[in-house]
Amino acid sequence: MTVFGWDMSHYDAPGVGPAVAEGIAFLTHKAGGDADDAELGAWWGGVRGLDPARVLLGAYWVLYPGDPAGRADRFLARLDATCPGWRDRPFLLQADCEKWNGDPGTVPGRADIRAFCDRLTERMPRLRPIVYAPKWVYGDALTGLGYPLWASSYVNGAGAFRALYPGDGSSRWAAYSGQTPAILQYSSSATIGGQTTSDANAYRGTLAELIRLAAPGWEDTMDWTDDVITNPAWRADSKTNPTVRANFAIYDVWNQAHSAAAAAAAARADVAALKNQLAALNxxxxxxxxxxxxxxxxxxxxxxxxxxxxxxxxxxxxxxxxxxxxxxxxxxxxxxxxxxxxxx
Incomplete structure (x- = not known):
């Protein structure tokens, strides 16, 4: 199975229209890097309500050389300021590494890219960045990068995104820098959601597999019902399964905070009632x-x-x-x- 995606920016209208109904399963939007994208907030307002089981949302940062950790921090700060709730669902963090206006000085090297992604995963350990770094820019210079690649190799022509896809066996999926790209951007002239000149992308796998790649910490997300929480098998599994263990740790912290808050609220209610009683009795x-x-x-x-x-x-x-x-x-x-x- 192959799922399709659309990476957007201010060059697109922020509304996605019928894109999801057409089969778009992952959506990313430019956040900034060279300059903040002014349409990020409008885009987020339109997509944040989409079911995370049907659509993986994400954002990308144009990466320039130098200060990779600082750039990663600014990326996350931009998302926090503009996309409320983005941390509450699986999310695709995309590093956009290119040569701009033919200037080799705009191309970040492997060390910068890796440090940028390392900083993102340090601060967002449930996510794994994917690096848009085309073969026509990097060749095999990214061998040993340690993060999945997002390639670009465009087909000829324009039209509906499904019709333009070259197929899972296309040579455009060829490996470089020691790995087969996880995602292929195969056109910038596709029609998606009623918009033309859209960037069309493909992932050879299911949406669940893409989420597992980009947001591995969300793989075992579960509904916290009493039967799950008290199930000895789950608790036993948490000793050997780090993801389950992390989920239970998150639940336990939440539960303690919730219990403390409930107790504090009850105490405040008791005292308030007592004050009223004392005032009435005088x-x-x-x-x-x-x-x-x-x-x-x-x-x-x-x-x-x-x-x-x-x-x-x-x-x-x-x-x-x-x-x-x-x-x-x-x-x-x-x-x-x-x-x-x-x-x-």
């Missing part, structure tokens, strides 16, 4: 204090009857350890003192 806890103070000992059930469970537990914890001989007046004052500290 002189203390009224009937609650009277009911508790009428007993010779602290009756925890009676206390819980008049106070929420969370507040009652705090009050009990704050009372003197020796409560057996406490007088009603002393009990009332001790409870009120704890409550004053709680609501202040």
């Amino acid at each position: 002189t203390g806890l009224g009937a609650a204090i009277a009911a508790i103070a009428a007993k010779d000992v602290v009756d925890e059930a009676a206390l819980a009857e008049h106070l929420s469970q969370g507040v009652a537990a705090v009050v009990l914890a704050g009372l003197p350890a020796d409560r057996d001989d406490i007088t009603p007046a002393e009990l009332q004052e001790a409870i009120l003192e704890v409550l004053r500290k709680l609501v202040n």
Whole structure:
């Protein structure tokens, strides 16, 4: 199976039209590198709602020589500023390495490309960049790069992207720099989504396989349901499968934060309710204090009857350890003192 893609920029209209319905399975857009692409935000606004199981989204950065780590940081900062939510789904990070205006000084070398990609994977460990670096620019100079290649070799003519595709067995897929390209850009004159002069690309495989290549950390993404979380087999697998282990670690952190937030919200609600109760009674806890103070000992059930469970537990914890001989007046004052500290 072969899936098709479209890499876009301000030379295209930002809307993708019927491209997905036509069979486009991956979409990337220029973010910047030479200059920020002004249409990135508009494009993202139109595609961010696409189902990640049907379409892999991504962006590319025009890479120039020098400061590769800084350029990678600026790439991610541009995405954070312009494409909210991009980190929440599989995403294709594309390095655009070319010769611009015939100037060899614009061509980044292997060391710069590798450092750029290394920085991206350091900061986005669930993703693996793909390097657009044509054979007609690099030949075999990228041997040992360590990242997949995105080739370009154009067919003649213009027309529908499927009709222009030269086929999986075409010599345009020929290996260079020690590897067979993962993606082939085979035309810049294709019609996609109603737009002409579009860059058409192909990947020989399924969308799931492309996601596994470009976003390997998302391969085992799962729905966090209770039966999965508590399943001993999954937990056991997490000891040997680093991806599953990472997913459980992410869930555990989320769960702890969620539980803490829920507890904090409940505590705030308890205190808010207690403040309202104190304000209404004005002189203390009224009937609650009277009911508790009428007993010779602290009756925890009676206390819980008049106070929420969370507040009652705090009050009990704050009372003197020796409560057996406490007088009603002393009990009332001790409870009120704890409550004053709680609501202040």
